Amino acid sequence: MLQQLLRLSNDGRRVYMTVVPKAEEDAPRIEKKHIVDWLKENSVASFFRFDETIDSVLDKMNASNEEWKGEPDDVVVAERRDATVSARFDDQKMTAFLRVSGACGGNPIKGNDLLTSLKKEQIVRGVKKQTLQKLLTASSRLKPGEFLEVPIAAGKWPTPGEDSKLAYLVQDSKARVLRPQQREDGTVDMRDLGKMVTVQEGQPLAKRIPSTKGIEGFRVTGEILATTPGKNIPLKLYPGSNYSPNDENVIVSDTTGMPILHPDGVEVDNALCMKSVTVATGHVDFEGSVVINGDVNSGMKVQATGSITVGGVVESAILEAGGDIVIHNGILGRQVQSDQEITTVIKAKGSVVAKFAQYTKIEAKEDITISQHAMHCTTITEGNLIICDQMKRTGTLTGGKHVALGGVQVVTLGAASGVHTYIHAFTGLGELMQGTLNLSKELDHEHEQLMKVKDAEMKLLQQPAHKRPDELIERLSWTKTHHFERIAEIKALMDSSASELNTLYRRYSIEVFKNSFPGAHCQIGDTSIDLTNEYGACKMVTNGKEIKLEPL
Structure with missing residues (x-):
């Protein structure tokens, strides 16, 4: 029967099926597979089949003659299609x-x-x-x-040009403390830190790498995407430096002295150089920087308006600097009882860098970095407290009291003996919280003032129109607008403050890279935790309500 119902068009591109009612009521059903078999037999199985049309046609043809509607018709059930x-x-x-x-x-x-x-x-x-x-x-x-x-x-997104960069051509004396010298056999001599960092007159100090123009981008449709060129950040001439006569992008030294690296230039301090500070030399009080190749003996005092660099050991002495204090070996203070004042004092308006410190009070406006250990010290910094070397392999903080405006990083916190160690990080949180509290109070005040203005408007509207002064209406409208604008500003500031606070919670944490022992009292902002168990590498983070320990 299908041979009569199915046929190929004359051009061989379509398969037609004649839709007719059943010849007899008890005639067998026509199934879809019968049509598929016909297509295979006639070598057109690869044609595109109109399956929905086939299903509809079969339902119509397999229905009883009484249900048949319409006239016989030819429909396309498959056709040849090109790719x-x-x-x-x-x-x-x-x-x-x-x-x-x-x-x-x-x-x-x-x-x-x-x-x-x-x-x-x-x-x-x-x-x-x-x-x-x-x-x-x-x-x-x-x-x-x-x-x-x-x-x-x-397509390709445009690559913005890079800003100019400053490449230093001299070493940083602070980093020297963290890089002991390597022996010929490959081992490291922790006592040998190399030569003191000094420069000679005319020596290149830094070179500015010029900015780049950037690279244009394009869309697949050919549209050009413009780029933005990098900025040429100007070099700043600090005391003791000048432009090279041969290259305006190079800074050279104007004098012999110690280089002090800045983000936009290099300063050369015409420092006072001494072999050591002893009873024979007396105390030192110098306008500028002081470089001491050897030790600072017990009981001595060194004051400088610039930086202080010590090549040896500071023993029970007092150092005060208007810049950085860099001690290439370490600080040995006298052991004191818990109720006694520490007499060894290191105070800097810049940063403090040392290899080790014992029974020492260290104060710094910037970071305090000690590469080996700090034992029974008091440290106060408006930056970060970092007790570790560059590889984060050594650095033990044991005993004492340590306060940091920022975060704290140590390799080992405390000792197995359970010695009490007190750390207070992110002390600046209180000031930030007070700022948020002040904004909240100001917001309440603005809402109160706004309600007063609205009450005044309501009372004014209750008056007859001829008794409503235009200037009063205008003033109330302006005042209401002012309060609305200020409320929006305060809410934006509070949202920004909340976002900034969440970021600072993550940044100003207490990080322990190896072990922390019981006996450590850790405080971040206004939240605190007492360690009663030993922990491995972890990061202590506050959410403003409690401190959580996260594995590193």
């Missing part, structure tokens, strides 16, 4: 795609078909020729009804 290709790009026109649908008994795509599709969508840049070839090859293997979509072209 198709279409192009599209994403919303930003930075990536283009080609979609190839497999042929259904028809012709495969050709290379020109791919190019024509790209040209139609104006995809002209960033086309991957190798991918085009691979797609053409893969499309021939697609089965009827299958499709393949691949990214065929990619």
Whole structure:
């Protein structure tokens, strides 16, 4: 029966099916698989089938004659289709795609078909020729009804130019403490820190690496995306430095002295150089920087308006500097009882760097960095307290009291003996919280004032129109607008403050890179925790309510 109902069009591109009622009521049902078998037998199984049409036709033909409606008709149930290709790009026109649908008994795509599709969508840049070839090859293997979509072209975002950078041509004396010298056999001599860092007149100090122009980008449609050139950050001439006569991007030393590195230049301090500070030399009080190649003996005092650099050991002495204090070996203070005042004092308006410290009071406006150990010390810094070397392998903080406006980093906190060690990090939290509290109070005040203005407006509206002064109406309107604007400003400030606070909670933490022992009292802002167990590497972070220990 199907041989009478199904036929191929004269051009061989379509399969028609005649829709007629059953010849007899008890005639067998025509199933879809019968049509599929017919297509196979007639070598057109690869044609595209209209499955929904076939299902609808079969329901109609298999129905009883009483339910038949309409006249006999011919419908297309399958047709030959050539492979198709279409192009599209994403919303930003930075990536283009080609979609190839497999042929259904028809012709495969050709290379020109791919190019024509790209040209139609104006995809002209960033086309991957190798991918085009691979797609053409893969499309021939697609089965009827299958499709393949691949990214065929990619745009490029513009690369902004880099700002100029400052490359230092001399060493940082502070970093020298953290880099002991290597022996010929590969071992490290912790006592040998190399020569003191000094420069000679005319010696290059730093070089500015010029900014770059940047690289333009493009979309796959050919649109050019402009870039932004980098900025040339000006060099600053600090005392003791000048521009090189041969290159305006190079700074050279004007004198012999000790280099002090700044973000935008280098200062050369014409320092007072001494072999050591002893009873024979007396106390030192100098306008400028002081470089001491050897030790500072017990009971001596060194004061300088600049920085102080000590090549040896500071023993039970007092050092005060208007800049940094760098001690290449360490600080040995006298052992004191818990109720006694520490007499060894290191005070700097810059940073303090040392290898070790014992029974010492250290105060700094910037970071305090001790590479080996700090035992029974008192440290106060408006920066960060860092008790570790550059590799984070050594650095023990044992005993004493330590206060930092920022965060604290140590390799080992406390000791197995349970010695009491007190740490207070992020002391600046109180000031930030007070600022937030002040904003909250101001917000309440603005709301109160706004309610008063609204009450005044209501009373004014209750008056007859001729008794409402225009100037009063205008003043109330202006005042209300002012309060609304101020409330919006305060809310924005509070949101910004809350976001900043969450960031600072993560930044100003207590990090322990190896072990922490019982006996340590750790406080971050207004929250605290007493360690009663031993922990491995961890990070202590506050959320403003409690301190949590996170593994590192």
